[in-house]
Every structure is written in C-alpha cells, then in structure tokens.
Amino acid sequence: AVFPSFPPGFVWGVSTAAYQVEGAVDEDGRGKSGWDAFAAGPGRIRDGDTATMACDHYHRYPEDIALMAELGVDAYRFSFSWPRIQPGGAGPVNAAGLAFYDRLVDGLLAAGITPSPTLFHWDTPLELEQAGGWLNRDTAERFADYAQLLGAHFADRIPRWTTINEPVSVTMLGYGAGIHAPGLSLGFDALPAAHHLLLAHGMGVQALRSAGAGNIGIANNHGATWPASRSEGDLQAAGLYDAIANWLFADPILNGAYPEALAPFLPAVPDSDLPTIAAPIDWYGINSYNPTLVGAPRAGTGGQIDGHALDASLPFSLREVEDYPRTDFGWPVVPEAFTELLLGFKKRYGNKLPPIYITENGAAVNDGPGPDGRVHDQRRIEYADAHLRALKAAMDAGVDVRGYFHWSLLDNFEWAAGYSQRFGLVHVDFATQRRTPKDSFRWFSELIRAARDA
Numbered sequence: 359a360v361f362p363s364f365p366p367g368f369v370w371g372v373s374t375a376a377y378q379v380e381g382a383v384d385e386d387g388r389g390k391s392g393w394d395a396f397a398a399g400p401g402r403i404r405d406g407d408t409a410t411m412a413c414d415h416y417h418r419y420p421e422d423i424a425l426m427a428e429l430g431v432d433a434y435r436f437s438f439s440w441p442r443i444q445p446g447g448a449g450p451v452n453a454a455g456l457a458f459y460d461r462l463v464d465g466l467l468a469a470g471i472t473p474s475p476t477l478f479h480w481d482t483p484l485e486l487e488q489a490g491g492w493l494n495r496d497t498a499e500r501f502a503d504y505a506q507l508l509g510a511h512f513a514d515r516i517p518r519w520t521t522i523n524e525p526v527s528v529t530m531l532g533y534g535a536g537i538h539a540p541g542l543s544l545g546f547d548a549l550p551a552a553h554h555l556l557l558a559h560g561m562g563v564q565a566l567r568s569a570g571a572g573n574i575g576i577a578n579n580h581g582a583t584w585p586a587s588r589s590e591g592d593l594q595a596a597g598l599y600d601a602i603a604n605w606l607f608a609d610p611i612l613n614g615a616y617p618e619a620l621a622p623f624l625p626a627v628p629d630s631d632l633p634t635i636a637a638p639i640d641w642y643g644i645n646s647y648n649p650t651l652v653g654a655p656r657a658g659t660g661g662q663i664d665g666h667a668l669d670a671s672l673p674f675s676l677r678e679v680e681d682y683p684r685t686d687f688g689w690p691v692v693p694e695a696f697t698e699l700l701l702g703f704k705k706r707y708g709n710k711l712p713p714i715y716i717t718e719n720g721a722a723v724n725d726g727p728g729p730d731g732r733v734h735d736q737r738r739i740e741y742a743d744a745h746l747r748a749l750k751a752a753m754d755a756g757v758d759v760r761g762y763f764h765w766s767l768l769d770n771f772e773w774a775a776g777y778s779q780r781f782g783l784v785h786v787d788f789a790t791q792r793r794t795p796k797d798s799f800r801w802f803s804e805l806i807r808a809a810r811d812a
C-alpha cells in the first residue's frame with residue numbers, strides 16, 4: 359500500500375538512552391547510578407545481565423553515527439548520563455565525562471544529524487538515590503543545577519532539549535512497584551517522587567532558558583486506557599488508573615493543576631511549585647507503545663507488568679488485552695489506540711497543547727540473523743508501518759505532530775528484562791558488539807527518503 363505523505367520538515371529520528379547503550383560504567387571518572395546498584399542485586403535483571411558493556415556506545419559512537427547517517431535520520435535522541443557528567447549529582451563537572459558528549463554532539467553535527475538529547479533517562483546519581491532519590495525534594499534542586507551546566511555548555515550546538523524521560527515509569531516501576539531502580543514498593547506513597555520529577559522538569563526548563571538554551575520539552579509515556587467492561591467498578595478503576603498513568607504527568611504541565619481525582623492521594627505541595635511545573639514548553643513529547651486494559655481490583659492479583667506481579671491491594675487490576683497480536687515482550691499491537699490517544703490529547707488540552715513529537719515508539723521483536731546473515735524482522739516493519747499510519751490519521755484529524763523517533767536505533771539493555779528484549783533497527787551481538795542493520799533498518803531508511811522526496 360502507498361505510504362501516507364508526511365508534511366515537509368517532519369523530523370525523522372531514532373532514540374536511545376545512556377545507561378541502555380553506553381557501557382563504560384567505570385571509565386573516565388563516571389560515578390555510580392542508582393541503576394548500577396539496583397542491577398547488581400540478585401534476581402533484579404533477567405539472566406543476571408548488567409549494563410557494564412551494553413552496546414559499548416561510549417567507544418563505538420562513530421560507527422553508530424555512520425549507521426544513523428546511512429539510515430538518513432534528521433535527529434538522534436540520546437540521553438546525557440548525569441553520573442558521568444556530575445559524579446555524585448552535585449559539585450564540579452567531570453571534564454572527561456563531558457568531553458564524551460562533546461565528541462558525540464560534534465560527530466552528529468558533522469554528519470548533518472541534529473543532537474536532541476534528554477537530560478535525565480533514569481540513571482540517578484547513586485549518592486542522590488541514597489539520600490532519598492526522587493522522594494527527596496533536594497534532587498529536583500540538584501537537577502536544576504545539572505541542567506544549568508549542560509545548557510551553558512551546549513546551548514550553541516543543541517537546538518532541541520528534553521528534560522526528563524517518563525517520570526511515570528520512574529515513579530510507578532521504581533518507587534511504586536519495585537520493578538526498576540531503586541526497587542521500592544511504596545504503592546501510592548511513591549507519589550512524592552512524581553511531584554519532585556515534575557518539579558525538576560519545570561526547574562530544568564527555567565535553568566536551560568537562563569543558560570541560553572531553547573526549544574524544550576518533556577518525554578512522557580502515554581497510552582490509551584481501556585476499561586475491562588462498562589460496569590461501574592471497571593469504569594471507576596480504569597478512570598483512576600488513567601489519571602495516574604496519563605494525566606498526573608500531563609495536566610500539571612499543560613493545565614497547571616493536578617487531576618482532581620488524585621487529590622486524595624497527592625502530598626501537600628507549596629503553592630509556588632505548580633507554576634514552576636507549568637513553565638511554558640515549546641513542544642510535548644509522547645512515548646507510546648500500546649493501550650492498557652484496566653478493571654476493578656481482583657482478589658489476590660493486581661495483574662502484571664512485563665511478567666512482574668502487581669500488588670493486589672491496588673484499587674485497580676491490569677488485564678490482558680485479548681484478540682490482538684503481541685510483540686515478543688507480550689505487549690499488544692493496537693495501532694488504532696495510538697490514534698485514539700492523540701485525538702484524546704487534542705480534545706483534553708485544545709490550544710494549550712503545544713506541537714507534539716513522538717519521542718518513542720517501537721516493538722520488541724527478537725529475531726536474530728538468519729542463515730543468510732540478515733535479520734528478517736518483518737513484524738517490526740508491520741508494527742512501525744501501522745503506527746505511522748495511525749499517527750498520520752491523527753495528524754489528518756488536526757493533531758499537530760512535528761516528528762517521530764523510533765525506539766530504538768540499537769538492540770540494548772532493556773532494564774529489568776536485560777538483553778532478552780530487542781527493540782533495535784540494528785541488531786547487536788552483545789558478545790562481539792557486531793552491528794547488523796535489520797530489514798526494518800532498510801525499510802525505515804526507504805520510508806524516510808520517500809517521505810522527504812514526496
């Protein structure tokens with residue numbers, strides 16, 4: 359089928375994150391992160407994998423930049439490693455750490471690829487984590503200092519900035535359900551972390567602007583929430599889950615207030631915090647993969663996330679989305695839910711909604727090289743094709759989307775799932791670090807060129 363045309367200037371990109379690709383965890387003065395400590399814990403990461411080497415991007419970035427140039431992308435969304443740049447999360451800069459990002463940014467610019475970094479993608483400096491991490495308001499203050507120094511150093515070379523990646527995942531998986539670092543299972547008592555992450559975002563925006571940087575946004579994870587049935591119990595549970603998973607992290611930024619439904623659960627916060635969180639942004643980033651089916655609590659189970667059982671005491675339970683294909687990570691493939699999500703955003707925020715970038719979208723498809731040495735990841739092509747058509751349908755209906763960043767350029771360290779789940783357009787042999795562009799890589803590069811020539 360003919361591929362839908364995207365507007366001229368639409369940004370095509372790929373995404374990665376420092377801890378998932380860099381490796382070199384003990385090199386050139388990098389400090390430890392909460393993830394280093396968490397991943398070292400027995401049974402925390404599938405197969406006992408660690409990110410000590412990951413994709414060795416720290417040394418192989420020239421090869422990876424060449425792959426991105428071959429792919430034909432306009433932009434590369436990577437993340438800065440806070441513990442590499444500022445070990446301990448406070449005080450002086452680690453010059454050798456900063457120098458790595460000078461090399462990466464200059465290499466991208468030389469290749470005609472726009473560096474589009476994220477300041478924080480989950481690797482909290484360990485010293486800050488040990489002082490309470492995102493449960494501690496001070497971490498937001500430290501983040502503002504970190505944003506200031508990066509803005510001052512790179513404002514002249516970096517034209518697009520993301521403050522924080524998915525505060526919802528850090529809050530719910532890291533502090534709420536203990537599946538990610540720091541591994542705390544606090545349930546609703548994790549919500550102060552959400553507030554401090556949002557506060558850090560707002561302070562980060564202000565710090566970047568005062569350092570002369572601009573074109574700033576956040577990358578929030580969002581997905582359509584579907585009630586398990588029209589019963590009162592399921593509708594109520596789905597409404598509460600939707601408020602926590604989606605609107606808790608969008609409303610304060612776009613509306614300047616928390617969702618009313620969550621008032622009973624949220625900590626009291628200083629009045630001045632909400633205007634800070636709502637610091638004007640230039641664009642809004644959405645990471646989206648699939649919808650979530652939610653019902654009333656069920657005795658004995660709260661459902662599961664990536665095979666990790668959720669606490670049965672939660673006021674909702676996650677259910678399996680039936681009758682749709684699944685990725686190898688078990689995530690349902692529902693392109694129409696992507697359109698539904700974006701139209702829902704336009705309806706909810708109207709003209710308060712700035713232009714959108716899809717900062718992440720992709721699928722775990724674990725095919726490896728076949729006898730011909732190629733990786734025939736047809737299911738990834740089908741996933742991306744269907745989601746880009748779903749995206750274009752939302753754009754045709756008036757949603758202002760300016761770009762799409764595929765997750766991910768490389769197979770990488772998929773957090774608690776280790777290397778068992780592959781999201782890359784490029785296959786990585788983690789024993790030899792050999793990179794093999796997959797069939798999806800060729801498909802995406804043809805699509806980008808066709809879209810540009812259209």
Ligand SMILES: O=C(O)[C@H](O)[C@@H](O)[C@H](O)[C@H](O)CO
Nearest residue numbers: 375523524527645718765772
């Ligand atoms: O969205 C996230 O969880 C993160 O941003 C990425 O780091 C993940 O690796 C990716 O999404 C696949 O799960």
